[in-house]
Amino acid sequence: MAISVLVPLLTLLSLHMAHAGDPDILTDFQLPLGAANITGDSFTYTGLRALIGANPQNFTVFKATMAELPALNGLSVSYAALYYPPGSVNPLHTHPRGSELLFLVLGSLEVGFVNTTNYLFNQTLQAGDMFVFPKGLMHYQYNADANSPAIALSAFGSAAAGTVSIPTAVFNTGIDDPILAASFNTDDDTIDKLKAGLSH
Incomplete structure (x- = not known):
């Protein structure tokens, strides 16, 4: 009995996860918030x-x-x-x-x-x-x-x-130097040099 409930549930879940792109809209397009007069300029x-x-x-x-x-x-x-x-x-x-x-x-x-x-x-x-x-x-x-x-x-x-810039995300977001040094199997001085290079 549990299998008969679990299989359809997992099927529905996998279909939901397979959805790609932005959520579908139910109209031709979505009006920008506060838009009163939609013209060709709105799409340009x-x-x-x-x-x-x-x-x-x-x-x-x-x-x-x-x-x-x-x-x-x-x-x-x-x-x-x-x-x-x-x-x-x-x-x-x-x-x-x-x-x-x-x-x-x-x-x-x-x-x-x-x-x-x-x-x-x-x-x-x-x-x-x-x-x-x-x-x-x-x-x-x-x-x-x-x-x-x-x-x-x-x-x-x-x-x-x-866009997630890897150099910025790794070295300019406040991750502690010891964590970065351990992650890259290097020392704090090397991490400091990498950070300094990104600041230019």
Whole structure:
């Protein structure tokens, strides 16, 4: 008797856990809070214009997420334009709420992600190539070209995929040095040097 109740319950639980992306909405779109007059402007975002003609000195992300474009709420999609000056890196990071599909528009990039068995999947991309980073897995992009920038566009399977920067999360959140030293099998001086490097 217990099995006859447990199996359907576990089946329902597994179906709930398998749901991907943002929760479904029951209307065409969700109105932003306090919105009185919805027009085409409500669905338009011009913030990525900043990339046109830009020449940032450091790796720069131009985002179009639910925070910048509230009309994305409930639509399970967001976007980013990424600019990589020569020799720059988008440091190790994760997106806990969405997968990323990167399209390289200009230049070349070395990209990769590490799965839950600690296996590295990496590739060198050329303009016109795409690469997918599964949701929640640690990944990076690196422009190894010392002379030319790279530009990529990324689509996310969430209106708010989130970003957790691994270096920042590990070294700039107040975790005690002895814990970090023990975790990395090193000493406090090495941890201090790593922290100092991130403060520049």
